[in-house]
Amino acid sequence: MLSAKSAEVVEATLPVVGGAIGDITPRFYDRLFAAHPELLRDLFNRGNQANGTQREALAGSIAAFAAALIANPDQRPDAMLARIAHKHVSVGIDNEQYKVVHEHLFAAIVDILGEAVTPEVAAAWDEVYWLMANALMAIEERLRAEVAAGTDQTDLWRPYTVVARHQETDTVTTYLVRPADDGSLPASRPGQYVSVRTELADGAHQIRQYSLSGGADNALRFSVKRDGEVSGHLHDNLHAGDTVELAPPLGDIFLAEGDGPVLLASAGIGNTPMTAMLDHLAATGSARQVISVHGDRDQLSHAFRADLEQLTAKLANATAHVFYEQPLGEWPAERTGLVNLSTVEVPVGTTAYLCGPLPFLRAVRGQLIEAGVPAADIHYEVFGPDLWLGAGA
Template structure:
């Protein structure tokens, strides 16, 4: 894939570029949004830009892709590309925007690194960028075509109006919305574990986009779940869209929704499955459990969940009901600050040393990055191969391309 000459240059300059990426990415975003303010207004997550997580995710993906090309120049990191492509299609990234990103990203690199960016260095990193961009464009074109065929309409505009038919208060901070296509057309198919994008019009007229996991897929409808994000202790702003939806989205309202996407979904098979989640990360796991129960699965299913306490645990009742309906399943719940004593629940963080992990297990994880790291390490120690551990993380993927 990467030419031998460029591979040598990229390998030699990767430490310098990687070391400066923290300065390059904020400069890049500043230049791009100054030239194209509509991208921040109607495409990029303003909250993630404010707290810097989008910048960290971009830096991680660039470094991971370049490192993969150096380590395996004749291979393409398809798993990493698929994760990015699903996210891009879900928010409406277009092929033309890759040229915009290229222009401002390379301007930022030159400004930060100065004379170190010789014509040879620029050409090598240009090759890296377009290898990644063109691979993503190909995957994204396919995803858009498939999604448009499933729901009808234009592959270049997958947004569709949905009517809210029900609203369920799961906890004080978690609400599920049941929606149906406003045009009466078919609901696009969804795989258990996928998410939808929701586009909401804010008070200032901006149309902000967020992804929310499907927590159910009833006939003729989609159900997604939203946790209201409060302001962070270190100054992060409250979740702009989640608070808007909690305050303003009610039955009878219409909201724009994109078709289900996401590369982490429950695979068919008959081997053991472990579903591990923390906090609101149990929404895709609830959808997986519901699918297994609805299909009468006889697979061994181990469901593990960690939360603050019983009141903050969304889908607590569903976890008990669904694992009871399955023929070979068990539930293992950990509360950091439990309210009272319950014999089937444990105090503290998720500890797989106290949970049976059958041989041949395929694991699916969802939750904050520290939780993912901890549980993945525990699964590896238990003998689960890395290839059989799949994860989903909400928001920018700060773990992309990492093995630890």
């Protein structure tokens, strides 16, 4: 992996570079978008750039990769790389863009750290960058081949026709779409997402990922919560009969086959991929013990509430535990407030899947570990930039 000489330099300078990464990444993005404004317009999430979460995610991933190389020089952090690679393929990142990122990232490092970036330091961190970039490019190439093998489409983006739209709650809409060319649907796994590319009023082509929310006859089903410019645009403008561009389903967190107990824990719109997993289990007549846990504000904000009840009833060995912070009407006291797994029996051998905001993920993951679930058996998905990369999650 990392050469011995570079490992020494990186280990010595990691506190300095890591401490400055919060300043380096804004400078990097400013330089990148000044040179390539089309990337902000048509590739990067403008909302996440504006609120800084994308910048935090990049900083976290680079620092975490370097730290992993130092801590475990013979082991590549593939879980972290896989998460990034799936996102990259889903939006159309190509190998040439790694050269562009390298140019502006290292210029930003020099801008911020100045004379501290000696030729030796620059060479060591250059090695870190290309180890990470080359590993990602290799994973992404394999992913693209897998996607191509599972569909008859040749381009990443494919037009789909909206065949139905359903209002789950005041803020959540589900879309059923079919290929506009009447071709076959791409393969997907329960828990994965699709990327949606749409043209906004200012002509920008913005991309967002939305989880598939269950099976449908000869159609893809995905759900959108109104919480930004793209989701709002879709809610207001995408109706039955309209056309929308989608990339094939991707995502490294999906329901694995097996016969052991499975726990699906979510908060808010995080139950979208969990609904897809539960739907798959019900459709296949699974005999697995299934424990669904969901937290929401109240009954009216709880999307897929009927789906949870119906799918749980279809399974032979399934239970559902719903927590409301502000329940409407009578609701059990032990299910009022935030999700608390101390009131839920978690059997030995459980594989857990989590989706929701970071505070929820941290809390529930801690509760599962306390209940004896190994960290390796706890899988999580977070909507938006993953600020938890490399944090031991």
